[in-house]
Amino acid sequence: MSENRLLPILLVDDEEHIRLAAGQALELAGYEVTAVETAEQAFTIIQDDWPGILITDINLPGMDGLELMKQVVNLDATLPVILITGHGDITMAVGAMRDGAYDFIEKPFSSDLMLDVVRRAIEKRNLVIENRRLKLELEAQSAPGPRIIGNTSMIAQVRGLVHAIADTPADILILGETGTGKDLMARYIHEHSHRRDQNFVAINCGAVPENLIESELFGHEKGAFTDAKARRIGKFEHANGGTLFLDEIESMPMTLQIKLLRVLEERAIERLGANEVIPLDLRVIAATKVDLREAAEQGNFREDLYYRLNVVRVDIPPLRERREDIGLLFQHFSLIASSQYGREVPLLSAERMHSLMTHDWPGNVRELRNLAERYVLLGESCTFDFENKPITDNDGYNNMSLPDKVEQFESMLIQAELARCAGSIKETLTSLGLPRKTLYDKMKKYGLDKKDFK
Helix, strand or coil, X not given: CCCHHHCEEEEECCCHHHHHHHHHHHHHCCCXXXXXXXXXXXXXXXXXXXXXXXXEECCCCCCCHHHHHHHHHHHCCCCCEEEEECHHHHHHHHHXXXXXXXXXXXXXXXXXXXXXXXXXXXXXXXXXXXXXXXXHHHHHHHCCCCCCCCCCHHHHHHHHHHHHHCCCCCCEEEECCCCCCHHHHHHHHHHCCCCCCCCEEEEECCCCXXXXXXXXXXXXXXXXXXXXXXXXXXXXXXXXXXXXXXXXXXXXXXXXXXXXHHHHHHCEECCECCCCCEECCCEEEEEECCCHHHHHHCCCCCHHHHHHHCCCEEEXXXXXXXXXXXXXXXXXXXXXHHHHHCCCCCXXXXXXXXXHHHXXXXXXXXXXXXXXXXHHHHHHHCCCCCCCCCCCHHHCHHHCCHHHHHHHHHHHHHHHHHHHCCCCHHHHHHHHCCCHHHHHHHHHHCCCCHHHHC
């Protein structure tokens, strides 16, 4: 019931005493209620993807409740609409249910009757919303290319942001520590955009010598400089129509930052040694592990370029801040390594699981992936003795309560057993000694899906 109460209820009735009485009954039952007098006011609240339910009187000044229902159903056919009817409106209400109304209640009505109808409507609405979420997640996880693995709220927010911006023309700045997967995130954005069939071109600005990076990016004509023995197409031009990923953008020389800013503004380049302007249609994704604003304030990065890149920013959380995802990620990388090397994934003991959970992960997901590969290759001889134990306090783990730590550990144990049993619920509940309902409840609590372990 607590999950149902999270959904908002919009109550529309021009009679003040009904709004007050019904609104108070709903609030006492724990619901969040907004009460308005007219259908026109209701439409300022109900927008695309509004998550609540609507209760409306049929007889309203201006637009009546039936017309309001029709417009709401056109906006979202799954949004439950409960009609409040007068004595002579029963036939009309029955017809409205054929047209999409969820149910109706006749005046005068008791609070218990209203609450029962509302409870059923919200249960239906919650089911629809959950199915939508699962459909989006399934589409994202089954799509070709890289995946964003994790069930924590942090990763869910990142995934939601990326889905919202992936198919827009906006350039993007990705911020994350070393090893968090900035390159994977850039590829994920590319693969989920309309540019997916065009080139994804990546260059590490910190790995190319300063005297070569301009030629790498812009290309050159034959004879543009001493060693230019033939025309060369640069990364910008090669990425035309697709995506250019500039990793470690903070390492780009200041002189080149000026030229990059011009390219971002004008969407055109000139090869070195040429006067021809080449128009570009591409998205630029830049990535950095440092605070570019702070770097700009210290004079190490152009401030105007920072603001041009920072239109849309994706922050990837470090692994230590999303420990609940460690087990799922470890299993994911272990299965990949198992397929790659033709080895079985060894059973992960409780002690090793505890080591995973309490490690600080300075190398983030990359470090975890490397450990998973070693574990598949070496089995029990693979050591989990990390050099930087005990973990630091800056991730909040040491400040967690004992119940929270126990929940994290329980989640990882269930993940390990699901992985060992290849997602089989029957085998998992038998090995853990849990009733089926208890296992399902705990899997729901920790956001675990058996399909992720097959």
